[in-house]
Amino acid sequence: MKVTNQGDVLVYTVAGANTARPLPDWLARRRKRSLKADPEYQNRIELLQDFEFEEASQCVRVSEDNNWIVSTGTYKPQMHVHYLPHLSLSYARHTTSLNTTFVLLSSDYSKSLHLQSDRKLEFHTPAGCHYELRLPRYGRDLVYDRNSTEALVPSVGLGPEGNGEVFRMNLEVGRFMKSYQVDVGTDDGVESGLQGSIYAPGINTAAIAENSHSLLAFGTSIGSVAFWDPRSKSQVATLGGQEGEVTALDFSPSGLSLALGTSTGLVKLFDLRSPRPLLQKDHGSGFPVKNLIHMTTASQERKILSADKQLIKIWDESDGETWTSIEPLVDIHHVEWVKGSGMILTANEGKPLHSFFVPQLGPAPRWCSFLDNVTEEMAEEINTDNYDNYKFLTLPELKSLSLAHLIGKTNLLRPYMHGYFVASKLYEQARLIANPYAFEEERVKRIKEKVEKERASRIRGNKKVKVNQKLVDKLLKRQEKRAQVDTNAGILGDERFTRLFEDEEFKIDETSREFQVLNPSTKVDPETGKNLDNRSVLSDDSEEDGSNDESDDGVVMHVSSSNREGRGYEQDTALGSRTQKPGRISKPRGADITGEREITFIPEPKKKKKMEEAPEEGSKNRRTDTRRSASSNVFRKL
Incomplete structure (x- = not known):
């Protein structure tokens, strides 16, 4: 299938x-x-x-x-x-x-009961054609009214009274009854009662609300719909103003709505209590609508089937959305x-x-x-x-996987347009042979994409505390680099560490000796007690990040060494200042010796160094002061 x-x-x-x-x-x-x-x-x-x-x-x-x-x-x-x-x-x-x-x-x-193309009605039984009779004019459609046992045949042309006729053949009595008269316009140049011209007006289609009120509807070639009551044999209403001819009609099972199709390919759904359509839908192909059927799905959804000579569409009765379509050849x-x-x-x-x-x-x-x-x-x-189980590959991709030699030799490669459909198992095996690390590369790539996606959509958490704000900021920064930003995670959300961020007694003193020993890479101003280089409060943060922050003055390097052979402890000075001084400044003997030596230096740009060493304006140069100018212009230096 x-x-x-x-x-x-x-x-x-x-x-x-x-x-x-x-x-x-x-x-x-x-x-x-x-x-x-x-x-x-x-x-x-x-x-x-x-x-x-x-x-x-x-x-x-x-x-x-x-x-x-x-x-x-x-x-x-x-x-x-x-x-x-x-x-x-x-x-x-x-x-x-x-x-x-x-x-x-x-x-x-x-x-x-069969309507033939030569103006005949034929009654068939299992034994054969039971009876046939001839209609006054050509019939367009055929409807059977079970309540009155009448066969209704809408016809083309005008009757003796100048109106279109719907022939009524009563099967119980066995004869024609008085026809239903419907206004279908005029046929110029042709007398009433004859078959009419090529473009003679007529009644194209008929419908009956069989399971409800049994109202009859007749669609005409002038775009109108006439409603007749079969009990009183009178016309009760007329619906006009349709574009083109009315070619298809169908009542809903409840009898309250009517589907109407025109020769221009429009499908309209009417409520019998209003002359305005509930919805209007273009069938799309532009051909006259041949059939309309109200349908109910297995899930009790109401659909409408509309068909012309090219296309069948099934759409939702409530909003007109196309549900599916069928297009035979x-x-x-x-x-x-x-x-x-x-x-x-x-x-x-x-x-x-x-x-x-x-x-x-x-x-x-x-x-x-x-x-x-x-x-x-x-x-x-x-x-x-x-x-x-299939993947589409182009010829260059097949060659890159060394599968081009299989073209035309196996069913595993199915040609389609500018490439081939390849079985997924064969494709995976060929790709694994061509690149054994493809799976790991794809896995790492997807993990990276997932992390980047979460990081891009993440809102960085900021938490203000009374004490040790720098510690909180560094903890949040470390969590961000781990792709796990959560202000309530770790020690920040643990009740046991609440006093660490609220009580002044737990404030970290960056000028203390213990802090300097635990964080030897931190530079602290002894006068103000502030961190000069904005180092991490925890030493393991900088090691974990794998990079050090730079201060505004440049890169700061710290060197520590043991004080051996009883030599005095020398004061820590920056490397830039040490190169400008002739010697080192040492503490006098007998001073407090801790056994450690720390040297801190700040490399500075050469340009800045030259500007600092340049003589001030108005200072004399010892090398050139005693020399006489070679210029004969004595006023040159005035």
Whole structure:
């Protein structure tokens, strides 16, 4: 079966996928013999035996008991009756003229009424054509009123009174009753009562609210809809102002709304209590609308099916959103929905009649319940084989994976447009051989992308405390670099450490000896007690980050060494100042010796150093003061 996916709704073409023109018998037999080895042909599904006509089909109907399908077609004009429990053709019958449309008068196939193209009405029974009669003018449509047992035939042309006529054939009495008179305009140049000109006005279609109030609706060629009450035999209302001709009508099961289709491809939904449409939808193809059907899905959602000769659309009745669409390759003549199921049948051009199955519309009919299991298996294959288990590669990509030698030699490479579909298993193996570290690289890449995404969307937490604000800032900064910013995590959210950030007794003294020993890389001003280089409060923070912050004065390096052989402790000085002094300044002997020596220096730019060493304005140069100027201009230096 062929499957199409319109959005989230799957549509299975059960029958009619092969739309080629019929071949001669001798050539068809030869082709069938050659297709014995074709697995696709061997696994095909034949829904019904001989569900086709020699040239085209015209109309198809399903009986109320869902046991029979009656269809008409050409050429030669004939009708087929299929018995659904046996999935086979019960009998075929030829007619003298082409069938326009027909209705089933009984709950099964035994009584049917056919409107022929040569102005005849034929009554058929299992034994054959029971009776036929001739209509005064050509009929456009056929509707059966069960309450009054009348067959209603909208006709073309004008009656003796200058109006369009709907012929009433009473099957109980066996004669024509007085026709319904409907205003369809005028036909200039043709007398009333005749067939009319080529463009004669007429009544195109009819509908009846069979399961509710039994109101009749007739659509005309001037864009109006006339509503008649069959009990009083009078016209009760008229709906006009439609663009083009009215070509299709259908009442909802409740009888409160009416779907209307026009020759310009517009579909409108009316509430009978208002002349304004509830919604209007363009069918899209621009062809006249042929069929309108109110449908109910398995989940009790109300849908409307609209069809022209090119396209079938199913859309939501409440908002007009397209639910799914079906587009056969041949022109459509008539559409029939098997009520209570997801099966849709079409009579169309081409040899076979088309059958479509929509699982989301409803289950398969009981006579072909096996379709539910088949479609479930196909859905699994579609989700795995056609999407998950294949990857599209271009020819350069195949060459990079060393798979180009398989082209044309295996089914693992399926050509499609400018590349090939490759089985996913083969692709993964080839990629692993070409790059053994591809998995680790992809894993690291995805982790990095995830971290960057979280970091970009993160709002950095700021927490103000009374004591040790620098410690809180450094903790938050360390959490940010770990990609875990949370002001309530760690010691910041632990109640045991609350006093550390609130009590002044727990304030960290950066000028104390203990702090300097634990943080030897921190420079503190002895007068103010402030941190000069904005170092981390915790020494492990800087080691963990792997980088040191730079102060405004430049990079600061600290050197510590042991004081050996009883030498005095020298005062720490910066390397820049030490290079300018002739010697080191040492503490006198007997001073407090701690056994450690710390040297701090700040490298400074050469330009700044030269500016500091440049002599001040007005100072004398010892080297040039005693020398006489070689210039004869004594006023040069004045």
